[in-house]
Amino acid sequence: MKSYLTHLECAWCHQTYDADQLINLCPDCGKPLLARYDIDSARQTFSRASLGGRPANLWRYGEMLPVRDPAYRYTLNEGYTPLIKLDRLGQALGLTNLYAKDESLNPTASFKARGLVMAVSRAAELGAKAIAIPTAGNAGSAMAAYAARAGLPAHIYTPQDVPSIFVAEMKALGAQVTLVDGLITDCARYVREGVEEGHWFDVSTLKEPYRVEGKKTMGYELAEHFDGELPDVVIYPTGGGTGIIGMWKAFDEMEQLGWISADRPRMISVQSAGCAPIVRAYEQGVELAEPWQNAKTIADGLRVPAAVGDFLILRAVRDSGGTAIAVPDEETSAALHEIGPAEGLFVAPEAAATLAALRQLVADGLVQRDERIVLFFTGSGLKYSHLIH
Numbered sequence: 001m002k003s004y005l006t007h008l009e010c011a012w013c014h015q016t017y018d019a020d021q022l023i024n025l026c027p028d029c030g031k032p033l034l035a036r037y038d039i040d041s042a043r044q045t046f047s048r049a050s051l052g053g054r055p056a057n058l059w060r061y062g063e064m065l066p067v068r069d070p071a072y073r074y075t076l077n078e079g080y081t082p083l084i085k086l087d088r089l090g091q092a093l094g095l096t097n098l099y100a101k102d103e104s105l106n107p108t109a110s111f112k113a114r115g116l117v118m119a120v121s122r123a124a125e126l127g128a129k130a131i132a133i134p135t136a137g138n139a140g141s142a143m144a145a146y147a148a149r150a151g152l153p154a155h156i157y158t159p160q161d162v163p164s165i166f167v168a169e170m171k172a173l174g175a176q177v178t179l180v181d182g183l184i185t186d187c188a189r190y191v192r193e194g195v196e197e198g199h200w201f202d203v204s205t206l207k208e209p210y211r212v213e214g215k216k217t218m219g220y221e222l223a224e225h226f227d228g229e230l231p232d233v234v235i236y237p238t239g240g241g242t243g244i245i246g247m248w249k250a251f252d253e254m255e256q257l258g259w260i261s262a263d264r265p266r267m268i269s270v271q272s273a274g275c276a277p278i279v280r281a282y283e284q285g286v287e288l289a290e291p292w293q294n295a296k297t298i299a300d301g302l303r304v305p306a307a308v309g310d311f312l313i314l315r316a317v318r319d320s321g322g323t324a325i326a327v328p329d330e331e332t333s334a335a336l337h338e339i340g341p342a343e344g345l346f347v348a349p350e351a352a353a354t355l356a357a358l359r360q361l362v363a364d365g366l367v368q369r370d371e372r373i374v375l376f377f378t379g380s381g382l383k384y385s386h387l388i389h
């Protein structure tokens, strides 16, 4: 299969750029660049039926992914994760069609693998000599794994209060790890300085065009799970928002490919009450989110005080008729302890927050009994044993 990538387009000012160069944010306005494809040509051969017999990983959607040379399609068999029916939790909430997308089965145990396999593969294809990332944990682990596959030096900056298991994992995967006295925004500053000094390419969330391309494959998989339809409600724990932005992009691509209709799920963005810049912006009706002060939450992946793709998250939520919900840590913790005994899944706190958010939606009458609802269980609980009591 051939990639139909044509160019990059700024999501804010719509300036277009050559896709075959290493590039971060839009040089004109500093907002994220998105990959564009020749969908009219792709649709001639890339049908849903053509997926039969393809590998059970995210490279099965290769026509709509950015890597051109198959030699650079590095893989640990990420993506193509199962959809699991949650009958016990559904029954307790009065819902008949509740599901989880179990992303804990990805390499390094979170959906960060989807984004990083794409960013690292494409950076390698475009000639990067080393890569760097600021991380709350899972992104660093995934980046280290794919840097190893690609044979690229990996430099990771992470807050010093990151659970030690992540540091062990990153080091075991061969990365150079620096612990930073500060938040992920401080880590990002170190990475930026290294870029300015020419040490490495920056693969931060949405600061290069391709992590979102990896994450969008969750949207393609939803159409496979529901046999050419999409669910009614998608509940997504939001930090930088690559997944929600990516799925929203995938839905448009699939409609142009002729795979799905114009129907869209309501996209529900979930954040922690201790760091909810997107929820606040949603409630205020504004297009860009103000940075959140004193961010604090047990859900490390949601501790993102400022997201460069804020306007894209907000557009997906609003255009879909969804909403944005903040969940207090106590409710997240209670949900985590509820999911395991009910369904046999030990999930990360970010994932647990989606159940707490669903409870609010049910209480407010915002979901109906028979609607198909998908919770994104974005990571495994195994690296968060400190939260279990």
Ligand SMILES: *Cc1c(COP(=O)(O)O)cnc(C)c1O
Pocket: 110, 111, 112, 138, 139, 205, 237, 238, 239, 240, 241, 242, 243, 244, 301, 302, 348, 350, 351, 378, 379, 380
């Ligand atoms: C990073 C992360 C998130 C947030 O993902 P974004 O796409 O950055 O919004 C959610 N859950 C887990 C487990 C994560 O590691």
Ligand SMILES: [Zn+2]
Pocket: 010, 011, 012, 013, 014, 015, 026, 027, 028, 029, 030, 031
């Ligand atoms: Zn721009």
